[in-house]
Amino acid sequence: MNQYKDFSCILKSILKEDVLIDEPMKKHTSFKVGGPSDVLVTPESLSDIVDVIKLCRKEKVPYCIIGNGSNILVKDGGIRGVVIKTSKLNNIKIDGAKVTAESGAMLSVVSKKSASYSLTGLEFASGIPGTIGGAITMNAGAYNGEMSQVVESAVILDENGEVRELTKEELELSYRKSAILKYGYIVLSVTLSLKMGDKEKIINRINELTKRRTEKQPLEYPSAGSTFKRPEGHFTGQLIEESGLKGAFVGGAQVSEKHAGFIINKGNASAKDILDLIKMVEDIVKEKYNVELHPEVRIVGEE
Known part of the structure; x- marks a missing residue:
């Protein structure tokens, strides 16, 4: 149950039509996965975004800022509270x-x-x-x-x-x-x-x-760009490829065959598929090379 529907009405008094309820985040992320945000707002001015954030803080409503969703993985349970999307602040x-x-x-x-x-x-x-x-x-x-x-x-x-x-x-x-x-x-x-x-x-x-x-790069598939940060002294894609993981699948998620540093949504992947594949890559690279990989992609939301 969305506990922030009443709060969304207050936001509508500030932002008029730019307030969506239970909005699927897969519509707003380059990975094309993610459960619903309780409320999603798209401010049209810098003063609007300041007003929204101050209101969320005052009412103790959790909020999350996203741009065009190109470096974010939203879990399948979605995001509680308010997602503030900055795409209209583009002057x-x-x-x-x-x-x-x-x-x-x-x-x-x-x-x-x-x-x-x-x-x-x-x-x-x-x-x-x-x-x-x-x-x-x-x-x-x-x-x-x-x-x-x-x-x-x-x-x-x-x-x-x-x-x-x-x-x-x-x-x-x-x-x-x-x-x-x-x-x-x-x-x-x-x-x-x-x-x-x-x-x-x-x-x-x-x-x-x-x-x-x-x-x-596998630009023809949904992804969030390079999935992992570069570990010092190593090339991430090379480590993953030499670990035998190029092309590896979990559900609809795949380590790209074009560039092993990218995890892609090959077809109807869930966020859990992507997260499980990230974990598998981290574990195998750690086991083979004693190198720890850490996601570059920002992971938010609930299971």
Whole structure:
């Protein structure tokens, strides 16, 4: 029974039509799995998201922030409380070599828009399928680039309900870590400091990385990108492949035959299938190589 239906009526007074009840999370995640969220809201402005979070905190209603759901695995029991989806907070402003984007802006869109202004530095992010808010939270990276190389500052909502601007140093960015994760901050917007460059070279680099990604990654199947963090001194996909796990199945979940670092939804997988396959990979790699793998994908919800 959904105990937050009455609370959803209060939210509707703030957000009008952008409030859904018992919404299947498989509609909102790239893995295409996950049980229902009690309430899902999609704020249209930064002030709306601040108001929703403050209200949830005041009424002691649990909440969870998602971007476009590309690095998240929602368990089959779904999510209790309120899911706040940032996808409509997607404004991008360019001033010289500075790019400011709201947290729900797609990183690929920010990268390509920057390129259209002859700004270089964000080419590595052109194929990362997440929002800029999620990217700064996880210090996302690819092809020898990461967010810490280009970020200047971020506006966040802190644990006391205060809106603050954090400098690059205050964001404490390291491999898949940040002060945002550490202290539970909510990202509202991010400012990047890029450089002027040659537009043709920038676009050619983006096209080159897109081709490489398409050739090497199983983009034709639902997944959450690289499933595991890279253990120091090792390549995750190589460890998994050499453990004989490439192509391994649990239910509808499979270790990709194209790239062993990806677990994919091959057909009607449940979240439990994916979680069981993650556990199997972790156990076998640990047994064979004494290397511990840890999920890069964010796991939320109830069994």
